[in-house]
Structure formats: C-alpha cells, structure tokens
Amino acid sequence: MEPVTAQDVHDAATRIQGHVVRTPLTVGPDTDRPFLVKPESLQPTGAFKLRGATNALALLDGDRRERGVVTHSSGNHGLALTLAAVREGVACTVVVPEGAPETKVYRIRALGARVVVVPPAERESAVEDLVAKEGATFVSPFDDRRVIAGQGTVGLEILEQSPDVTTIVVPVGGGGLASGVVTAAWTVHPRRVRVVGVEPELAADAAESLREGRRIPWEPERTYRTMADGVRVCLSDLTFAHLRDRLDAIVTVTEEEIAEGVRALAHGSRLVAEPSGALSTAALLSGKVETIPGRPEATVAVLSGGNIDPDLFVRLVEPD
Structure with missing residues (x-):
C-alpha cells in the first residue's frame, strides 16, 4: 500500500x-x-481520534454509508467514529474488548453506537464477522491511509x-x-x-x-x-x-x-x-x-x- x-x-x-x-x-x-x-x-x-475518523467518513461513498461502519476500539476511536457517523447519518457498531474503561464504553453507547463486547484476542475476528454478515465498512483505528x-x-x-x-x-x-x-x-x-x-x-x-x-x-x-x-x-x-x-x-x-x-x-x-x-x-x-x-x-x-x-x-x- x-x-x-x-x-x-x-x-x-x-x-x-x-x-x-x-x-x-x-x-x-x-x-x-x-x-x-x-x-x-x-x-x-x-x-485526537476524531480527526482520522472524520476524514475517513468524509471519503465514504453513498453505498457504503447506507450499510454503516464498524470498528474495534478500547474507547477513543470508537467514540470518534460514532460521533463522525452520527453527524453523517451513518449507522455505527463498535467492538470493544473486555476490560475497556467503562467511562469510554458508556459514552460510545450514549452517542448512539451499537456496542459488542468480546475478549481482547477476538476484537479483530469479531469485526470480520460483522463485515461478512452485515456488509458494514471497517474503519480501522490506525491501519487506514x-x-x-x-x-x-x-x-x-x-x-x-x-x-x-x-x-x-x-x-x-x-x-x-x-x-x-x-x-x-x-x-x-x-x-x-x-x-x-x-x-x-x-x-x-x-x-x-x-x-x-x-x-x-x-x-x-x-x-x-x-x-x-x-x-x-x-x-x-x-x-x-x-x-x-x-x-x-x-x-x-x-x-x-x-x-x-x-x-x-x-x-x-x-x-x-x-x-x-x-x-x-x-x-x-x-x-x-x-x-x-x-x-x-x-x-x-x-x-x-x-x-x-x-x-x-x-x-x-x-x-x-
């Protein structure tokens, strides 16, 4: 890449x-x-995560916006992607590892995202399953230009x-x-x-x-x-x-x-x-x-x- x-x-x-x-x-x-x-x-x-999430959402085409976005996050990227998605009218799901700070998880839910909690080692595989089943677009916390x-x-x-x-x-x-x-x-x-x-x-x-x-x-x-x-x-x-x-x-x-x-x-x-x-x-x-x-x-x-x-x-x- x-x-x-x-x-x-x-x-x-x-x-x-x-x-x-x-x-x-x-x-x-x-x-x-x-x-x-x-x-x-x-x-x-x-x-800082709001910067990257906002840029990524701005570059999504209409079809992908319709299918929503998904990510994995211990909190900050999930918060950022949720807010950016809400502003754009896009559905958002955040896979959160067990043990993530409750204050972050609470705010992700409060902003309107669906939260899926999994063991830390399963955060990436859980996202892959959601992408395959629901067609959502994965927005990585960092592995994304x-x-x-x-x-x-x-x-x-x-x-x-x-x-x-x-x-x-x-x-x-x-x-x-x-x-x-x-x-x-x-x-x-x-x-x-x-x-x-x-x-x-x-x-x-x-x-x-x-x-x-x-x-x-x-x-x-x-x-x-x-x-x-x-x-x-x-x-x-x-x-x-x-x-x-x-x-x-x-x-x-x-x-x-x-x-x-x-x-x-x-x-x-x-x-x-x-x-x-x-x-x-x-x-x-x-x-x-x-x-x-x-x-x-x-x-x-x-x-x-x-x-x-x-x-x-x-x-x-x-x-x-």
Whole structure:
C-alpha cells in the first residue's frame, strides 16, 4: 500500500475543518525541562481520534454509508467514529474488548453506537464477522491511509503554531497518530523537525519491531499489563512501514513514569490526561527525550487523550 503523503494530510485538514477543534499549544508542567503541550484531550470526544475518523467518513461513498461502519476500539476511536457517523447519518457498531474503561464504553453507547463486547484476542475476528454478515465498512483505528492522514493534521497544526519547533513527541499504539505526525513533519520540514515516539515498557511492540527491522506483534496478555489502555494494540504493516522509514526515534516509559505524567499535567498544566495521553509528557519529564533549556517552543508533547476513568484519575493525582 502506498504511504501517506503531505498532500493527503493537507487534503484531510481541509475536509475536517469545522468538525474538529484546532487545539492550542500550552505550557508544559516542568519549568526545568521546558516544553509545550498539544492537548488533543480538548476535542469533543476527548482525543485526537476524531480527526482520522472524520476524514475517513468524509471519503465514504453513498453505498457504503447506507450499510454503516464498524470498528474495534478500547474507547477513543470508537467514540470518534460514532460521533463522525452520527453527524453523517451513518449507522455505527463498535467492538470493544473486555476490560475497556467503562467511562469510554458508556459514552460510545450514549452517542448512539451499537456496542459488542468480546475478549481482547477476538476484537479483530469479531469485526470480520460483522463485515461478512452485515456488509458494514471497517474503519480501522490506525491501519487506514484515510485515518492516518486525518491524524497527521495534529502535526500540521503544531508546525503552524510553533514555527521554531525542532522535536515533536507522540504516543505510539497502533501507530496511526505517529505515522500521520511524522508524515507531516517529514514532508513539510525534512530533517528539521525530529519526531520521537513513546510506548509503555509493558506494551513496547513498536520499539522491538523497529529495533529488529520487522514487525513483531505482542499478544494481548503482554500489552494488557499496562494501564495505558489506548496503546495496547500493535503496529500494522502499514504503520510499521511509515515509522520504519520516517520516525527518528522511539523510547519507552515505566508505569510509574506514566503515572507521574498524569499527575504533572493535572497539577502543573491543569490538563486531564489518560495514561496513554500522558506518554509523551512522561518521556520528557523522565529525561528520555531531551529539551532545549530556555526554549519551550522547540519541543511539543502531544497529549493524545483525556478519557480517563474517574477513580483511576483520583488515585493517580492524589498526593502520596
């Protein structure tokens, strides 16, 4: 499959304009390691996923709209696809793995999607069955050029909002966001803007795959150990190819570093982040990605989402 291009990302930006929030850049929580934060948690669905879902729905033809769409998601992509589908008058089904945060599943249902709950290992096969039986169109959370192009608009906005940026730090799960952002940076400002991916140590399939030069999926029993539920999925062949060819580096963070990222964003930047959304901040606060002293505008951490279970949020942000 052909890689996503800068033109694809620019076209997506035009399509989604007026349907998603142009999120601001705000000051990060650590004055010793200065950086800016791109809070995609401010999107109507609480995460960046609305960009890709909106772009994908806009490109569906009439026949496919009639038959509806289906996806699998631990929450954020399901929320995004549901809202995008409701806006377009398209029926939506979301296959959700057991153990997904209740706050996300509740909101998916509340927006109007049909929810099908299955064991984590069966999420993809359940979608395949629905496509075969009902003729619905599968919109992948990340393994889709239209989705990747939509997510890439995060990178375009950063480049416009902080022209002096030299490093963008982005969470990596299935790799759609990282693939889109690195495409924007790599094609708009080649060699000038470095893009660094971040994964939990407990779900580091992308780090291992890029190190070995081949895609190495991790089974759900391994990835489900991390609290960062939004990045428990693995790279696809498409996203692996993008990151292999374009990503500058990838680092991993511990569960405690993720928790500290959530706490720091809450107390220092007044931002609510789910564990997956705090990965970039965790990498910067732990020193695994360097910043430039006195130049916060040079480094941007993407806060990918803020749909955290309230009880977990309280436990993470409460003083010890």
